[in-house]
Amino acid sequence: MSANTPAANLHHLLSCLSDYDPNSLPVAQAQQIIQLFVTPIDSVEKLAIRQALGRVLAADVLSGINVPAYDNSAMDGYAFIGSDLQKKATDNSDPTNQTLTLKVVGAAYAGRAFEGAVQPGECVRIMTGAVMPSSCDTVIPQEWTVEISDSKQATESKQSNLGNLKQIRIPAAQINAGDNRRLKGEDLAIGTTALSKGKILRPADLGLLASLGVAEVAVQRRLRVAIFSTGDELRSLGETLDLGCVYDSNRYTLYGMLTRLGCEIIDMGVIKDDPISLEAAFRSAGENADAIITSGGVSVGAADYTKQMMEKLGDVAFWSIAMRPGRPMAFGKIQSNKSDQANGKGAYLFGLPGNPVAVMVSFYFFVRDALLHMMGAGAAESTSTTSSTSLPLVPAISSVALRKRAGRTEYQRGIVSVATNGQLQVSITGSQGSGILRSMSEANCMVVLHHDQADIAAGEKVDILLFEGLI
Numbered sequence: 001m002s003a004n005t006p007a008a009n010l011h012h013l014l015s016c017l018s019d020y021d022p023n024s025l026p027v028a029q030a031q032q033i034i035q036l037f038v039t040p041i042d043s044v045e046k047l048a049i050r051q052a053l054g055r056v057l058a059a060d061v062l063s064g065i066n067v068p069a070y071d072n073s074a075m076d077g078y079a080f081i082g083s084d085l086q087k088k089a090t091d092n093s094d095p096t097n098q099t100l101t102l103k104v105v106g107a108a109y110a111g112r113a114f115e116g117a118v119q120p121g122e123c124v125r126i127m128t129g130a131v132m133p134s135s136c137d138t139v140i141p142q143e144w145t146v147e148i149s150d151s152k153q154a155t156e157s158k159q160s161n162l163g164n165l166k167q168i169r170i171p172a173a174q175i176n177a178g179d180n181r182r183l184k185g186e187d188l189a190i191g192t193t194a195l196s197k198g199k200i201l202r203p204a205d206l207g208l209l210a211s212l213g214v215a216e217v218a219v220q221r222r223l224r225v226a227i228f229s230t231g232d233e234l235r236s237l238g239e240t241l242d243l244g245c246v247y248d249s250n251r252y253t254l255y256g257m258l259t260r261l262g263c264e265i266i267d268m269g270v271i272k273d274d275p276i277s278l279e280a281a282f283r284s285a286g287e288n289a290d291a292i293i294t295s296g297g298v299s300v301g302a303a304d305y306t307k308q309m310m311e312k313l314g315d316v317a318f319w320s321i322a323m324r325p326g327r328p329m330a331f332g333k334i335q336s337n338k339s340d341q342a343n344g345k346g347a348y349l350f351g352l353p354g355n356p357v358a359v360m361v362s363f364y365f366f367v368r369d370a371l372l373h374m375m376g377a378g379a380a381e382s383t384s385t386t387s388s389t390s391l392p393l394v395p396a397i398s399s400v401a402l403r404k405r406a407g408r409t410e411y412q413r414g415i416v417s418v419a420t421n422g423q424l425q426v427s428i429t430g431s432q433g434s435g436i437l438r439s440m441s442e443a444n445c446m447v448v449l450h451h452d453q454a455d456i457a458a459g460e461k462v463d464i465l466l467f468e469g470l471i
Contacts, residue, residue: 009315009333010037010315010316010317010331010332010333011315011317013033013036013037014033014317017029017033022317022318022319022320023320024320024322025319025320025321025322026321026322026409026451027321027322027323027365027409027451028451030319030321030329030331030366031365031366031369033317033331034331034366034369034370035369035370035373037331037332037333037348038348038370038373038374039373039374040220040373040374040375040376041220041221041223041290041374041375041376043220043221044058044059044218044219044220044221045218045219045221046216046217046218046219047216047217047219048215048216049201049206049209049210049214049215049216049217050206052201052206052216052217052219053201053202053203053206054200054201054202054262055200055201055219055220055222055262056198056199056200056201056219056220056375056376056377057195057196057197057198057199057200057201057217057218057219057220058197058218058219058220058376059197059218060193060195060196060197061193061194061195061209061212061214061217062191062192062193062194063188063189063190063191063192063193063194063212064190064212064213064214065188065190065212065213066184066185066188066189066190067185067186067187067188067211067212068182068183068184068185068186068187069184070131070132070184071131071132071137071181071182071183071184072110072129072130072131072132072181072182073108073126073127073128073129073130073132073139073180073181073182074128074139074180074181074182075128075139075141075142075180076126076127076128076141076142077125077126077139077140077141077142077144077145077180078102078104078123078124078125078126078139078140078142078145078168078170079108079118079123079124079126079132079133079136079138079139080102080118080122080123080124080136080138080139080140081118081120081122081135081136081137081138082137082138082176082177082178083120083177084100084102084120084121085100085138085172085175085176085177087100087120087121088100088172088173089101097173098171098172098173099146099169099170099171099172100169100170100172101148101167101168101169101170102121102122102123102167102168102169102170103121103122103123103166103167104122104123104124104125104166104167104168105118105119105122105123105124106124106125107124107125107126107127108124108125108126108127108130108131108132108133109127109130110127110128110129110130111130112130113130113131113133114126114130114131114133116133117133117134117135118133118134118135118136119135123136123140123168124136126139132181137177137178137181138175138176138177138178138179138180138181139179139180139181140170140175140179140180141180144170144171144174144175145168145169145170146168146169146170147167147168148166148167148168148169188212194208194209194212195208195209196378197376197378198376198377198378199377199378200262200377201217201219220375220376222262222263222264223261223262223263223264223290223291223371223374223375224263224264224266224288224289224290224291225258225263225264225265225266225289225290225291225292225293225371226266226268226284226285226288226289226291226292226293226347227251227254227255227258227265227266227267227268227292227293227294227295228251228267228268228269228270228271228281228285228294229248229250229251229269229270229271229294229295229296229354230270230271230272230273230278230294230295230296230297230306230354231270231272231273231296231297231354232272232273233245233246234246234247234248234270234296235247235248235270236248236269236270248270249356249437250295250296250352250354250356250359251267251269251270251295253356253359253360253363253437253440254293254295254359254363255267257360257363257364257368258293258371261368261371261372262375263371266285266288266289268281268284268285273297273305273306274305275305275308275309278305278306278309279309279312279313282309282310282313282314282334283313283336283337284336285334285347286313286314286334286335286336286345286346286347287336287345288345289347290347290348290374291347291348291349291350291370291371291374292334292347292348292349292350293350293352293363293367294306294349294350294351294352295352295353295354295359296352296353296354297351297354298310298318298328298329298330298351298352298353299328299353299354306351307330307351310330310332310334310349310351313334313335314332314333314334314335314346314349315332315333316330316331316332316333316334316349316351317330317331317332318330318351319331322407322408322409322451323361323408323409323410323411324408324409324410324411324434325353325355325357325358325361325411325432325433325434326352326353326355326357326358326359326361326362326411326434327353328353329350329351329352329353329362329366330349330350330351331348331349331350331351331366332348332349333346333347333348333349334346334347334348334349348370348374350362350366350367350370352367353434355434355435356434356435356436356437356440357413357433357434357435357436357437357439357440358434360440361411361446364391364446364465365391365411368391369391391465392465392466393448393463393464393465394424394463394464394466395424395461395462395463395464396416396423396424396425396426396445396461396462396463396464397419397423397424397425397426397459397460397461397462398425398426398427398447398456398457398458398459398460398461398462399425399426399427399458400427400428400458401455401456401457401458402428402447402449402455402456402462403455404449404453404454404455404456405454406451406452406453406454407451407452408451409448409449409450409451410448410449411446411447411448411449412428412432412446412447412449413428413429413432413439413440413442413443413445413446413447414426414427414428414429414443414444414445414446414447414464415427415428415429415442415443415444415445416444416445416464416466424464426445426447426462426464428447429442429443443467444466444467444468445464445465445466445467446464446465446467447462447463447464448462448463448464448465449462450463
């Protein structure tokens with residue numbers, strides 16, 4: 001089954017996988033299943049380009065003009081006819097001393113073209129970005145030229161600031177016809193694709209759109225994501241911590257990661273381990289959101305009603321993924337009204353573990369790509385790597401030995417720096433327990449130890465995910 005073939009339901013998709021084992025699911029296979037099951041939203045809005053930063057293009061943007069709109073100079077210098085280079089004077093029969101003398105007949109500035117005619121043996125003083133005179137095709141940089149003038153002419157040239165010298169001499173052997181000229185439509189020709197559907201718009205893209213005269217673009221609407229945490233032991237900020245209780249941190253890390261991804265967030269707070277409350281929360285989330293992310297309640301604990309409610313309301317698979325941290329995970333689709341699917345709405349569900357580090361790891365390596373796919377982000381935003389995720393991994397040298405058991409993927413929090421030889425080196429932030437959120441705060445990268453890898457010796461290469469720049 002290809003990624004372009006939507007499954008009728010999740011369990012139908014899973015039945016097509018001959019090696020599927022929900023009790024020991026490799027990371028790569030879980031990522032593949034999620035990508036096969038989720039589909040993009042189909043809702044578009046038009047925005048002014050200043051409001052479109054970080055949004056996903058809903059249609060190709062075609063160039064309505066040539067960029068540049070005319071042949072122009074790539075630097076300050078003198079424009080002339082390239083075929084004049086064949087008319088050279090040679091000093092002492094040394095090819096490196098071949099020179100060409102040209103008569104200066106005017107000047108061209110950016111925004112003010114030279115309107116006269118340039119004949120063979122003539123040139124025009126030209127500034128960067130200025131329109132090339134119609135017969136000229138070559139520009140010699142100003143610093144390569146030798147000015148030929150008497151003292152009176154030099155004084156007049158300095159006073160006018162036009163470079164009105166009678167003649168210049170250029171080193172003909174150092175330049176070729178056509179050099180330093182930007183061609184009309186060289187960057188973009190009329191009718192060509194400037195930006196492709198599925199592109200996440202970044203600052204350079206806004207500048208490109210403006211250069212084409214495009215004031216507004218069609219983008220996918222923001223993805224609506226509902227988040228809530230489950231557990232009687234959780235307290236919201238401002239509440240008193242009773243014995244055995246902890247503050248809920250997961251909604252805040254999820255909020256940060258989803259905000260960077262450009263999602264519209266529906267924060268539903270902390271939901272108690274109560275079947276009625278949980279059912280109401282799931283139905284509301286399924287009605288109002290495109291995706292639901294929960295933390296906690298997907299393990300086999302006796303008091304975990306979350307799993308029961310997921311089964312009741314949705315087409316959900318429960319996995320024990322061969323990874324550390326973050327083994328338990330639920331994935332599927334929740335209906336707001338399962339008994340009336342024709343009228344009810346639904347949302348994709350990502351049931352993440354309760355431990356803070358496991359939540360972040362699971363988000364980066366499972367949820368993030370799925371949400372990008374739902375946003376309509378194209379292949380340019382989802383370049384596959386050895387980790388089967390769009391997140392870019394880079395190699396670094398481990399400065400310490402790392403213990404690793406083959407047969408599962410492990411994610412360790414690291415601090416990357418540049419060694420004296422210029423190579424990236426990475427160390428670990430200490431204890432790697434899945435509940436130690438401080439280890440993520442101190443880290444600037446994550447060390448990705450792949451499924452088949454075993455122990456890593458100090459000095460060996462490992463893959464790392466850099467945190468800085470993640471959207």
